[in-house]
Amino acid sequence: MALHKLQVDDFYDDSYKLIALHCNLEDYRLAYLLNKTLGLQLSRKTEDLDFKYLESSYSLFEWKNHSEYVTWNLVSNICKREENSLASTGTLFQNNQKVIRTFNLISEYKTVNFFIKISEEIQNINEKVILNTLQSIPQIITSYSVNPLKLKSKNHLIF
Template sequence: MALHKLLVDDFYDASYSLIAIHCRLEDFRLAYLLNKYLDLKLQRKLQDLDYNYFDASFSIYEWENKKLDTVWNLVSNICKKDEATLQSSGSLFENSTTVTRTVNLLPELKTVDYLIKVSNEQRNFNEKIILNRIQSIPQVITTYSVDIEKIKSKDHLIFN
C-alpha cells in the first residue's frame, strides 16, 4: 500500500501579492496617503492582529473592492514593546529599568516597516503601476515586491 504524505505547502494559496514599504510615518498617515495616491478606501480594522506566541499586536487596515474582487491589507511589520526588567545589583532596593523589544510580523523582513497584501484570484492588477504610485509618495523611502516563495512565516499573513 502506498503512503501519501500531505505537506502544509500543498495547500498554500499564492493568489496574492506582497509589497514591502520602508516609511517612517505612523500607520494612519500612511493609510491616508495610500488612499489618496492609489484611490483606495483603507480603513482600520476594529481589532489589531494579536499573536500570543509573539506577545505583540500589529495594526491592520483593510479594504475590499467588490468590483474587482480584491482585498487590500496594510499591516505594520514592526511592534515595539516596553518591558520592565529587574536587575540584581546587590543593594537593598530593586533597580527596575525598561527595555524596548522589537517584534516583526515577518522575521525575514526585519527592515520593512509596512506590508501591503493584495489578494485577488485573477491577479488582474498591474503590480508595477502600484509600486510606482507608492514610490511617488514623498514620505516613502522605498517600496518593492516581495517573493512569497522565500518567506518561511507565510502563516502570519493569514488575516481572516
C-alpha cells in the same frame, strides 16, 4: 489495496502580491496617503494581528474591493513594547528600568516598516504601476516587491 496520501500543502494556493514599504509614518497617516494616492478605502480593523499570546500586536488595515475581487491589506511589521527589565535580587537600591523590545511580523525583513498584501482572485493588478505610484509619495522612502513563497514566516500573513 493501494494507499493514497494527500499533501495538505497542495490545497493552500493563495495567490497574493506582497510589497514592502520603508517609511517613518504612523500607520493611520500611511493608510490615508495610500487611500488618497491609490484610490483605496483602507480602514483599520477592530482587532490587531496578535501573536504569541498578546506578546506582540501589529496594526491591520483592510479594504475589500468587491467589484474587482481584490482585498488590500496594510499591516505593520514592527511592534515595540515597553517592559520592565530583569534586575538581580539582593541589590541595595530598587532599580526599575524600562526596556523597549522590538518584534517583527516577518523576521526576514527587520528594516521594513509596513507590508501591503494584495489578494486577488483575478490576476488584473499591475504591480509595477503600484510600485511607481508608491515611489511618487514623498513620505515613503522606498518600496519593492517581495516574493511571499520564499519567506520562512509566510504563515504570519494569513489573516
